[in-house]
Amino acid sequence: MRWEETSNQVCSVARATSIFGDRWTLIILRQLFLGMRKFSDIQQALGITKHRLADRLGRLTDENIVFKYLYDERYKRYEYRLTEKGVDLYAVILTIGQWGDKWASDNDGPPVEYVHTECKQVAKPKLVCGCCGDDLTPHNLKVRMGPGLKKKHARDELSDQDIKLYSIIASDI
Amino acid sequence: MRWEETSNQVCSVARATSIFGDRWTLIILRQLFLGMRKFSDIQQALGITKHRLADRLGRLTDENIVFKYLYDERYKRYEYRLTEKGVDLYAVILTIGQWGDKWASDNDGPPVEYVHTECKQVAKPKLVCGCCGDDLTPHNLKVRMGPGLKKKHARDELSDQDIKLYSIIASDI
């Protein structure tokens, strides 16, 4: 399967990774979340080539995840800022960072900490159920078909791959 | 910067994405979370080439995120299962999936749903502070240097890039 086709898959993870599942996009976004907004700052901080950075920021702009903001009228300089769609990726960055802290760090501890301004503590982000507030783990979650899959199945729009992809859901995990 | 060098950066997001920040790894992992464990099943379901799948599963095995389990003595057949390190990526997959549901889906609604077995509701995962339980957003979190960064700074082990990378943290966001 080619990369462009990934964005058509009936899977939110596949569609999302078709946007930011490459070598640079997520760390560019992390940089934006840290408050770094200028092309050259990001380029130097990450050691990415201008070429690639221009390409990635262009895609993110096309996807409406970032937008260009004119911050200097005289010099006609632009900076890149996160849209609402982009800001919503904060949870993804935080979750990945936390996994990295736990499983991919050295003995010096986490490079950065996030202080929760409400409780003044270092935030240990955790995922909970939006309904009852209990922790979510692979053990207390059960996957089932959602409306997107059911409707496409009813309309007979699933490809062989999609069927195979989700046939497993019907069975026990 | 080359890809292998990313894994040495003083940033948990960069280190994590150096492991799964490519076109396939995350959706392979999603497939494993759905319960699909056999090489050929994954290969057909995802439309990935055997070549690439063998390579990706090999890396994941090297990283101790999955391990090979002999499920058929007679035929000497192996399947791939998640280790604890792998299972911990569930939060990442869930968070990405949720972003995808919201921002990258069509009008049919989410393809899959996760039912929380404790409260029997469809789980809407959300990220909260581990200390106080309040929601985490970019607006109530403040980034600051963590021990990893401070120690390396004290030992003068930060590269120019690392310094640039985090100089922004000292300033206001």
Added chain:
DNA sequence: TATATTGAGTTGCATTTTGGAACCTGTCAA
């Protein structure tokens, strides 16, 4: 015994995507 099948890969080669360096453009400042 000879042939086919299945799962799980390799190998070889063409196509895409990246990385690196040099070059271009518009705007000011000395």
Added chain:
DNA sequence: TTGACAGGTTCCAAAATGCAACTCAATATA
């Protein structure tokens, strides 16, 4: 007039990926 700087492009080599064909071990079937 020259230089610097931000923000790119262009060109080419190197690396990653996609595709098809081949291997190999352990049965099954004829």
